[in-house]
Amino acid sequence: MTISMDAWSCPLRLRDHPNIVLGHGGGGKLSSELIEHLFLPTFDSDELSELADAAVLAPAEGRLAVSTDSFVVHPLRFPGGDIGELAVNGTVNDLAMRGAVPAHLTAGFILEEGLALEELAGIATSMAAAAKRAGVVIVSADTKVVERGHGDGVYINTTGIGYVPTGVDIHPRRAQPGDAVVLSGTIGDHGMAIMSVRESLGFEADIASDTAPLNGLVADLLAAEIDVHVLRDPTRGGVAAAVNEIAGTAGVGIALDEQAIPIRPVVKAACELLGMDPLHVANEGKLVAIVSSDAAETTVDILRRSTAGRDAAVVGEVVSSHPGMVIARTPFGTSRVVDTMVGEQLPRIC
């Protein structure tokens, strides 16, 4: 989107330097102009256009699913996406992981004084495109501005509301021994894409974030009447954190087969260079599905029909031994404990 500032009534000084000033968060005319000339035409939402304190929506169609997430990724743009696309997909995916059909999204912006309006418009355009792709409508938004040096361009909170169809019960506690662990595609792409640009590794051209909405894949599984026990998107903390949480919640063990886990060679090489375990690296367009073993192959087949799931594979099983623990069989035939990291491997990955 290219923004025309001809219609803006803000003082000439601001027109000449089209950047965020504190007044854009003040609730006065500058705030209104930002909303009217930038967010409204970009987001194209009847609910937002109401400009009321809260959006009022139609009665809900079943159990509500709600999830909130803030995004502070650095840099704002990275190979494969930007903070706007990530903020929409991230919350859409959290809803989808409970089997919910994502419907509404809110967007809260914390802008740093000095941010270029063109940059903000680009991010908003990405959000609008991602929302359209995932089938959600942005119904409420808010903008605050902080002084230069108290932010980092833009932080975005998105909160999503979805509806859980009757009969759907997807929850980590439903993992049971004998179940298969399915992964929808390659791991580590998002984390290594961020890392490659931040550290100038020379892999920049070859690694792109996998940011993508996963609600389509989930809808396909449910439409095929697969009894999905658990879904989890392995974002911060990677696949290791996701499966450890499942093992802990359900009181089961999880056995992974390292050789079965899809990973791009360039991502693997980058992880080796940096001494990182790809199981700990963030993904933004992948899901872990736990289904009964007899549904495993059908699950993989259905996932592979979509671009987002084209590299899907069975990567392990739920076991009754070592409850609460995740063990991986290595390519060398040995076993190792896959633990959750203590702290932070890659700060501000999402």
Added chain:
Amino acid sequence: MTISMDAWSCPLRLRDHPNIVLGHGGGGKLSSELIEHLFLPTFDSDELSELADAAVLAPAEGRLAVSTDSFVVHPLRFPGGDIGELAVNGTVNDLAMRGAVPAHLTAGFILEEGLALEELAGIATSMAAAAKRAGVVIVSADTKVVERGHGDGVYINTTGIGYVPTGVDIHPRRAQPGDAVVLSGTIGDHGMAIMSVRESLGFEADIASDTAPLNGLVADLLAAEIDVHVLRDPTRGGVAAAVNEIAGTAGVGIALDEQAIPIRPVVKAACELLGMDPLHVANEGKLVAIVSSDAAETTVDILRRSTAGRDAAVVGEVVSSHPGMVIARTPFGTSRVVDTMVGEQLPRIC
């Protein structure tokens, strides 16, 4: 709340210096500990305790209302409240301004590296108390951490979900000539409370923020079958911005009577000292109600029964002349245009 760190498994270095580190936002064990030992016991929410990607709630009871707001107030604590209480009340009030009964809240935290855990625990405790008071449950939460110098202690996004009772239709477009403009109490308290501590005006002991939930007042009006046309909470931009928005949306004029507008003498004095128009100063526990003129006195009576509305008064009327404009009669018998500010009077007031 006093937090005991005995059960935390984080490295000794962190126990000795109980402050936020980047790892608290990493999705690993430090993140889990922050949630498990600080947020869960404080917020006491079944939905949060599930630790799932999204909360799943019971089917909704009518039309949904949704509102999002981020809070970046500086300082984090001020006379009369703190950022936590403000973040809960602010979003509860946005829902109430559509006549919705607030039900669920999400909380997204952006923490700055170095923030004292005790400070965060205090803010979370305030949020929990405010949520209880307003009758809402925190159902989803998220924490991100940014490096020192890229935040300001803590920024909070809250998103609220409420239900609009059948037959309730409260919206700025419903203001019509002949209606009365009712204000629920004194103006300028919040903005001047923040200003007094920030600028060390010497008024610190005498001015407190009015932060309060307004859903009780709204419920009282609806229970008495008052046909409330418009509600608006005059936060950023003050009463001036709120009534100008109503005038613009409904295409009507609004005539205020300055002498009828309640204001504490100490707030008035502070505004005069700083050269500020109290109509432009933020409130966080007041509402503007527009009702038909024959319901005006009953509305005031009902509001006055509650502490939050004890200074309620009729402060003006909706007129057909000067559509889109707000005119105030001054104590000197003259008239003046009350416009919306262009930019920012008091940065980071909420």
